[in-house]
Every structure is written in structure tokens, then in C-alpha cells.
């Protein structure tokens with residue numbers, strides 16, 4: 413049994429809501445449903461924090477779970493240490509507290525033993541009044557992490573929402589991708605203009621993409637028709653935009669009409685590139701299923717730094733629009749085998765679906781000079 417405490421900022425609130433849902437859905441070692449004994453919140457400033465500190469600690473629990481900002485936590489943890497029997501060594505925290513500030517602001521050794529999650533699936537802990545981090549070499553399998561990873565705005569307009577697709581939806585998408593990959597224009601390694609072919613395999617919906625243009629038919633596959641872009645997928649894209657930006661008007665206006673569905677085996681990669689063959693600045697919605705990968709999200713000027721490496725796991729959503737719409741991005745290393753959940757229906761490899769608004773409405777092909 414745990415007690416949950418959180419600051420009142422939206423990120424901390426969201427983190428504990430997601431934690432509580434996942435925690436209480438599971439069983440403990442004796443097969444009994446896990447419980448949250450109580451949930452207590454507190455303001456970041458202008459309070460004595462004594463009352464929430466007492467409420468958080470008055471029931472005997474196995475552990476405390478905390479989500480807060482460093483500023484709010486500095487005052488609350490001080491109160492917990494001074495006025496209650498709270499023990500940092502029995503407390504786990506969310507990535508909002510992954511900051512050297514929290515250890516430095518506490519009295520000598522006052523937070524030693526506190527552990528928490530980093531935003532990328534690692535661990536941090538306080539030892540000898542210092543915050544240290546442990547980044548696992550191989551990612552834990554999706555679904556095997558107790559702490560939900562937090563949504564992060566990687567750059568303005570570029571938002572990563574981990575675990576956005578539930579297992580059922582991932583399963584349905586895998587089934588749909590299997591059907592789409594059969595054609596009429598089947599999934600294939602796209603030929604490159606200077607010879608060779610891409611290591612990923614791709615099938616398109618709505619519009620057919622070859623480097624560097626969209627066409628109405630599969631011009632590199634005998635002119636076969638392109639599988640239509642289904643309405644339900646456009647609805648899913650609108651939901652993604654709504655969740656990423658929290659802006660219902662932008663979501664309603666989103667009209668994706670093309671999707672590139674990429675399959676990565678262990679050795680497939682995608683070099684740094686811009687999605688710039690669309691005639692429209694609407695966001696790109698990216699959905700990942702299967703094995704995890706390192707997705708590099710860079711800047712709009714060139715393929716180099718600055719960039720951020722993001723681990724995309726099964727079920728993750730990544731939306732990039734606004735100032736980040738034309739940022740260079742790519743999948744720089746091979747995917748990590750056996751990190752996906754076979755319950756999705758995909759027992760190896762990685763599927764990525766990107767939904768795009770082409771801004772094209774004629775039947776003519778539009779060519780972009782690379």
C-alpha cells in the first residue's frame with residue numbers, strides 16, 4: 413500500500429493520476445489488488461505544509477510516491493523531515509524532481525535514499541546529499557515499467573507522449589498495417605534516386621511517396637492505385653494533435669490525407685531528413701509500435717547539433733508542428749530487438765506510422781527539388 417503526494421501543477425497532477433490508474437489495476441505478490449491509501453496535494457508556495465505533511469504520513473504505508481516541482485518539494489520535504497516520521501528511503505518520485513537542486517537544497521543527508529524516475533526511463537537517487545543518475549543500457553520492455561514516462565515538449569511544437577496508444581489500439585493498427593502492406597502497391601524498400609534503396613520498408617496511404625514527391629499512383633510500382641487514407645485514421649490523428657497541443661481548434665483543423673507506414677527490422681535506419689514534400693505546415697503525427705528505437709530530433713537548419721535523442725517505445729506518440737515542423741529527424745541506430753510486446757501482434761521489428769497533411773488536392777504530382 414502506498415500514499416501518493418503531489419504538487420498542484422498540471423504535470424505532477426497528471427503523473428499521479430496515471431500512476432494511480434496503473435498501480436491499482438495491478439495485483440500484489442499475494443494476488444490482492446494494490447491500493448493507494450490516500451492522495452494528498454499541496455501548493456508550491458504560501459503555505460505551512462504542516463497539514464499535508466501530516467495527512468501524507470498518518471496512515472502506515474509501505475512507500476510514498478511523490479510528484480512535484482523542485483520548488484514545491486523543497487518546502488514540503490523540509491516539513492516532512494521536521495514534523496513527521498517520513499522516510500526518504502521508502503519514497504519514490506517522478507521525473508519532475510530529477511534535479512540536482514532538490515538534493516542541494518535539503519539539510520545534510522536529509523534526502524538520502526530518495527529514488528525517482530528520469531524522463532527517459534532511467535533512475536535517479538540521492539546519496540551523500542547528491543543526486544546521481546543511473547541510465548540503463550538496454551531499455552526495459554514497454555509495459556514493464558511501474559512509472560509512466562511523462563509527456564515532454566522536446567522543442568517548441570514537438571511533443572512526445574509516451575504510451576499514448578493502448579494495447580488494443582496497437583493491436584488494431586498492427587492488423588491494419590498488415591492488410592495495407594499487401595497493396596495494391598505493397599510494402600517495399602523505396603528506391604533512392606542515386607541508386608540503392610532505403611533499409612526501411614514502406615507502404616503509403618492516400619498519396620504515394622517516392623523521393624521526393626507525392627503522386628496519386630505508385631509510380632515506382634507499375635502505377636498501382638494507392639490504398640485510400642481511412643477516416644478513422646484521420647480521427648486518430650486529430651486526437652493526437654489535441655492531446656499534444658491541448659488546442660481543440662488546431663485538432664479540428666487537422667486534415668491528414670497521407671500516411672507513410674515504415675517497418676524497421678533490427679538493421680534498418682533512417683538518416684536525418686526533413687519532411688518537406690508537403691505543401692502545408694500542419695503537424696506530422698508519428699505513432700510507434702513494436703521494438704524501441706532512438707529517434708533523433710534536431711533543428712530546422714541542418715542535420716547536426718543541436719538535437720535531442722528520444723527513445724520511442726511501443727505505443728508512443730510524437731507530434732511535430734509549429735516551429736519544429738521542418739526540423740531534421742531520423743532513426744539513427746537499429747531498433748532494439750525484443751523490447752516490444754508481442755501482445756501487439758508484432759513479434760519482432762518496429763512499425764512507425766506518420767500521418768501528414770499534404771496540402772495537395774489535384775491529381776497531378778508535385779515535385780520538390782531536394
Ligand SMILES: O=C(O)CCC(=O)C(=O)O
Pocket residue numbers: 672674682687698700707724741742743764766
Ligand atoms: O520511424 C520514425 O520514428 C520516423 C519516421 C520518419 O521520420 C518519416 O517517416 O519521415
